[in-house]
Amino acid sequence: MVSTIGRLGRDFAKFVPPVLARALGRPSAVFFHGVERKPLDPRIQTGHHDIESFRQIARALKENFEVLPLSALAAVLENPQRHPRAVFLMADDGYANALTNAAPILDELELPWTLFVSTHHIDTDEPNPMFLARLFVFFAPEGAWRIPHIQDEIVLGDGAQRSEMAPSLLNQMKGLAASQARETLGAMMAAFSGNELAELIEKFPSEKFLSWERVRQLRAKGVEIGAHAHWHWPMNASQSIDYLREQAETSRARIEAEIGRPRAFAYPFGNTDDISADAWRAVRDAGFEYGFTTLSAALSGGENPFLLPRYGLAPRETGLASLIPLLSAGNPRLSRWQERLAG
DSSP, rough: OOHHHHHHHHHHHSOOHHHHHGGOOOOOEEEEEEEEOOOOOOOOOOTTTEEEHHHHHHHHHHHHHHEEEGHHHHHHHHHHGOTTTTTEEEEEEBBHHIIIIIIIHHHHHOOEEEEEEEEHHHHOOOOOHHHHHHHHHHHHHEEHHHETTOOOOOEOOOOHHHHHHHHHHHHHHSOOOOOHHHHHHHHHTTTTTHHHHHHHHOGGGGGGGHHHHHHHHHHTTTEEEOOOSSSSBBSSSSSSSHHHHHHHHHHHHHHHHHHOOOOOOOOOOOOOGBBBBBHHHHHHHHTTSEEOOSSSOOSSSSOOOSSSSOOOOOOSOOHHHHHGGGGGGHHHHHOOOOOOOOO
């Protein structure tokens, strides 16, 4: 997910020469999700870069910035003015292609990075819930559907109609409590007959998660492993305090049992509507040192350490040398939001 500031910054950066933008540089964090050799369907594989575009992004980071390991974050936050070119590279979710496609490129360029994994999906290989919801939207049979916890009847027609209605439906789902969301997804998956759903899931290997053994392989390569909640669902005001605590505590405990204690947490979806005041406190109380959002801004050193900003890398990025130094334009919005959640 990319914030409004991130989208505006991407457009504005096209007109700013890198040499001018560099003077505005502040330390920043950027993230991606998956890397596929050739994504099949962008409506479904919304979070994946193609491998050549990702290689170009990695090279741009290498050539224009000082990409640091997460272990350097405390020093950078203590004195951000001394690190204007610092960038922390991260990946969310824990897809299998992080090992097969992303890691070789980052190894070759000697770029340190952090992987945030959703532990329930590593434990079970259960697909990401929003991936399943997109399968329903774009592949369920045509007709009118009554789905639990969705306000209006869902009418599925041709491809254009489905693409038009998908954003509002998926956004409505994100507002559901996790227990309601599971019921909604169950009804959506029941729309498929026989082996149809299994065959659809097989069609998109990009959505397959790592095993713990493969997570350990990445850790052996020097990749820092952080938590991306237990089940990949928003930690927003619709969720109970007990659920939020479970998401923080269980993900920490599972990673600690398999890899070693994680230091950092990244919120699923991670924008202003996806994180509640109780969520960041649950992350703090679970023993994490940092929590990362998806709000685009720079690391100024004065933020709540459990609500740090990150820029979501677009499928293709041609102006990172100018864009990343401009992310500080989002800091006033970040500060206002943090203040609201602290109140």
